[in-house]
Amino acid sequence: MTSSWFQDPTLLAAALAALLPFVTFALIMIFTRPYPKLSAALSIAAVSVSLFCALFLLGSHWHLEKPIQYTAKWMISGDIYIPFGFLLDQLSLLMLTIVAVISFLVQVYSLGYMAGDPGFARYYAFQSLFAWAMMTMTIAPTMLQFYVFWELVGLASYLLIGFYYEKFSASEAGKKAFVMTRFGDIAFFLGLLLVLFNFGNLNILDMNSVDVTARMSPALITLSAILIFGGVAGKSAQFPLLTWLPDAMEGPTPVSALLHSATMVAAGVYMFARIFPFFSNSAAAMTTFLAIGTITMLLASTMAMVTRDIKQVWAYSTISQLGFMVMGLAAGSYFAGIFHLTTHAGFKALLFLCSGVFIHEYETNDFFEMGKYGGRGLKVPMVCITLAAAALSGLPPLSGFFSKEAIMGGLAGLHNPVWLWAGLLGAFLTAYYSFRLIFAILFPQKIEKPHHGEHGGHGHGHDGGHHHAGIYWVMAWPLIILASLTLVLGFFQTPLENFLVGHHGGGEAHGGHHAWLLYVAVGLALSGVGLAWLEFGRKGASQVGFIEKVEPISALFANRWYIDHFYRRFLDYFIYGIVSNLFTRNDRRVIDGGIDGICRATVGSGWALSFLQSGMLQYNLMVMFAVLALVALYFFF
Amino acid sequence: MNSLYTYLFIAALLFSLGIFGVFQRRSLIGMLIAIELMLNAASINFMAFNRFLAPDPIVGQIYTLFIMGIAAAEAAIALSIIVALFRRLRSIDIERAQELRG
Numbered sequence: 136m137t138s139s140w141f142q143d144p145t146l147l148a149a150a151l152a153a154l155l156p157f158v159t160f161a162l163i164m165i166f167t168r169p170y171p172k173l174s175a176a177l178s179i180a181a182v183s184v185s186l187f188c189a190l191f192l193l194g195s196h197w198h199l200e201k202p203i204q205y206t207a208k209w210m211i212s213g214d215i216y217i218p219f220g221f222l223l224d225q226l227s228l229l230m231l232t233i234v235a236v237i238s239f240l241v242q243v244y245s246l247g248y249m250a251g252d253p254g255f256a257r258y259y260a261f262q263s264l265f266a267w268a269m270m271t272m273t274i275a276p277t278m279l280q281f282y283v284f285w286e287l288v289g290l291a292s293y294l295l296i297g298f299y300y301e302k303f304s305a306s307e308a309g310k311k312a313f314v315m316t317r318f319g320d321i322a323f324f325l326g327l328l329l330v331l332f333n334f335g336n337l338n339i340l341d342m343n344s345v346d347v348t349a350r351m352s353p354a355l356i357t358l359s360a361i362l363i364f365g366g367v368a369g370k371s372a373q374f375p376l377l378t379w380l381p382d383a384m385e386g387p388t389p390v391s392a393l394l395h396s397a398t399m400v401a402a403g404v405y406m407f408a409r410i411f412p413f414f415s416n417s418a419a420a421m422t423t424f425l426a427i428g429t430i431t432m433l434l435a436s437t438m439a440m441v442t443r444d445i446k447q448v449w450a451y452s453t454i455s456q457l458g459f460m461v462m463g464l465a466a467g468s469y470f471a472g473i474f475h476l477t478t479h480a481g482f483k484a485l486l487f488l489c490s491g492v493f494i495h496e497y498e499t500n501d502f503f504e505m506g507k508y509g510g511r512g513l514k515v516p517m518v519c520i521t522l523a524a525a526a527l528s529g530l531p532p533l534s535g536f537f538s539k540e541a542i543m544g545g546l547a548g549l550h551n552p553v554w555l556w557a558g559l560l561g562a563f564l565t566a567y568y569s570f571r572l573i574f575a576i577l578f579p580q581k582i583e584k585p586h587h588g589e590h591g592g593h594g595h596g597h598d599g600g601h602h603h604a605g606i607y608w609v610m611a612w613p614l615i616i617l618a619s620l621t622l623v624l625g626f627f628q629t630p631l632e633n634f635l636v637g638h639h640g641g642g643e644a645h646g647g648h649h650a651w652l653l654y655v656a657v658g659l660a661l662s663g664v665g666l667a668w669l670e671f672g673r674k675g676a677s678q679v680g681f682i683e684k685v686e687p688i689s690a691l692f693a694n695r696w697y698i699d700h701f702y703r704r705f706l707d708y709f710i711y712g713i714v715s716n717l718f719t720r721n722d723r724r725v726i727d728g729g730i731d732g733i734c735r736a737t738v739g740s741g742w743a744l745s746f747l748q749s750g751m752l753q754y755n756l757m758v759m760f761a762v763l764a765l766v767a768l769y770f771f772f
Numbered sequence: 773m774n775s776l777y778t779y780l781f782i783a784a785l786l787f788s789l790g791i792f793g794v795f796q797r798r799s800l801i802g803m804l805i806a807i808e809l810m811l812n813a814a815s816i817n818f819m820a821f822n823r824f825l826a827p828d829p830i831v832g833q834i835y836t837l838f839i840m841g842i843a844a845a846e847a848a849i850a851l852s853i854i855v856a857l858f859r860r861l862r863s864i865d866i867e868r869a870q871e872l873r874g
Contacts, residue, residue: 748872
């Protein structure tokens with residue numbers, strides 16, 4: 136094995152792709168933290184190599200017949216050992232490439248966005264940590280390794296959300312994300328243990344084989360599948376653990392682009408796809424997931440309709456698109472879910488990176504303000520964000536259109552039409568809220584000059600990027616690359632499908648025999664755009680959404696359906712009020728009381744016995760003599 | 773008359789006297805002397821057993837030499853403690869040294 140380590144290009148590439156970012160992380164943290172430029176260069180170099188390796192792997196295994204798996208023993212204890220290694224199959228290769236591409240683009244973009252930040256080197260260290268954890272997780276051959284790196288990804292997310300740790304809300308948001316996803320992860324881990332004890336193995340390929348049904352009862356499979364799905368719900372912000380993601384937008388915008396939209400939150404969906412055959416053993420579990428995905432998708436869409444914060448809109452749309460992916464997968468259309476994950480990674484990263492340019496430029500998160508200060512003057516990001524929003528809404532011929540159609544096709548294949556209607560409603564809402572934002576920036580009702588002096592003079596044209604043109608273009612190039620990906624990715628549907636499910640694996644409904652569905656979906660998306668145009672785009676529009684006119688509903692949506700309030704209440708009344716109160720009492724009465732009692736008993740008995748000590752040396756001696764004499768008697772007779 | 777039991781008897785008598793002295797005397801010097809008596813009783817026992825039961829290796833005599841050495845060291849330490857006590861209490865009466873009474 137070791138001898139072939141350097142001779143096998145596949146293994147070498149996989150190892151390099153996965154491990155280099157970790158080396159960089161260590162190097163930056165230990166040596167180069169005082170040198171921001173050097174740290175950034177190291178990190179970008181490492182991620183470039185990873186990108187190159189990922190592309191090489193994808194290219195050289197395009198016609199992969201069966202999965203390649205390398206494992207080595209790690210942590211041996213007697214007969215038990217934990218394997219550690221790489222599993223390369225179509226899914227992991229695709230995901231590896233997505234992660235590498237987005238990481239690379241985001242790191243380049245960050246050169247501009249984070250320029251001059253005091254934590255520049257730290258930022259790149261965390262980015263490398265994330266890249267390492269995410270890539271190693273992607274190509275994990277066992278669920279245990281998957282879980283370990285899953286948690287490391289969570290750690291990187293925590294560190295990056297709380298990157299501006301001096302800001303109270305940021306550190307709170309980091310904590311919230313960490314704790315909330317932990318709830319899901321507990322369920323995930325319990326599910327894994329259940330599989331481990333009943334099936335005896337956490338190897339992904341074994342879990343996906345038909346052996347599982349032979350070794351585990353259907354009820355047990357359903358239970359463990361639902362528990363494992365808890366991890367998906369936490370990481371991918373599904374109902375009811377969805378409220379951490381909007382708060383996670385406290386991190387720097389490129390972080391939101393990379394972690395909290397394109398890659399990390401998609402890890403949940405990736406895990407779903409990773410052990411998709413295992414999940415599909417249980418129809419009941421799949422229906423549960425379908426319901427959860429639908430609820431999440433609709434809830435998040437409604438939340439996105441009322442917020443004024445540009446990053447919040449994309450955060451909610453991320454949640455709802457993740458809901459779409461879960462719906463697609465749970466409806467049984469494996470390819471549709473993965474394809475939507477792929478296209479979503481592209482256009483959502485693009486949306487965030489574009490928003491980052493606006494935020495960087497106008498130093499506000501409110502998109503009505505951006506419009507007012509002449510946001511449309513920034514040509515490249517404006518075009519890109521419109522493209523991406525159109526892709527998000529599922530307008531042809533952009534990538535989102537194809538993947539959303541695939542999911543709709545999958546939903547149409549189900550017996551119960553409720554899911555399809557919900558999906559179509561979601562598509563309509565998505566188009567509405569995306570274009571609400573676009574029109575608000577593009578057609579503001581009145582344009583003002585920004586009142587902060589240092590940003591004067593970018594009312595129109597390229598002036599916006601004039602005074603720091605270099606930084607602007609560092610940020611613009613990743614946008615252009617992602618935008619062209621968004622444009623063309625949809626046309627790769629057939630090759631990708633062949634790659635992922637094989638030629639014979641068709642039979643999935645998309646477009647074909649649901650021609651009416653295509654028109655309905657596009658029509659709904661267009662009517663969503665039209666509604667947004669009526670309310671926000673046209674001349675003299677009131678720029679007040681139809682939801683915002685109904686006070687109670689808009690308050691409900693703006694307060695995230697009171698989910699956070701519910702958690703707060705639950706925490707205050709149940710956890711703090713009852714549980715923690717009981718524990719406090721237990722602590723005071725039983726534990727403290729017990730210790731105090733022992734102390735008092737010791738003191739008291741000491742005091743009671745102290746009369747024996749008269750202080751007379753000779754009495755002591757006499758007792759000693761008597762005892763010795765008795766001992767002697769005992770031993771001799 | 774000149775038998776082992778004579779010596780053992782004398783030694784037992786001496787030891788009992790020592791014990792009695794230690795318990796009865798209230799002066800520390802008196803107690804120290806009584807302890808010396810007990811040590812000597814033990815020495816006599818060693819010598820007697822050596823003489824009558826195991827004459828060849830003279831282990832008993834070596835023990836006695838050790839006991840004498842230890843007695844000397846012990847006397848030195850005890851006397852210095854007594855001196856220190858005297859400095860503190862202006863007395864060597866054991867009944868005055870009862871500060872550890874419970």
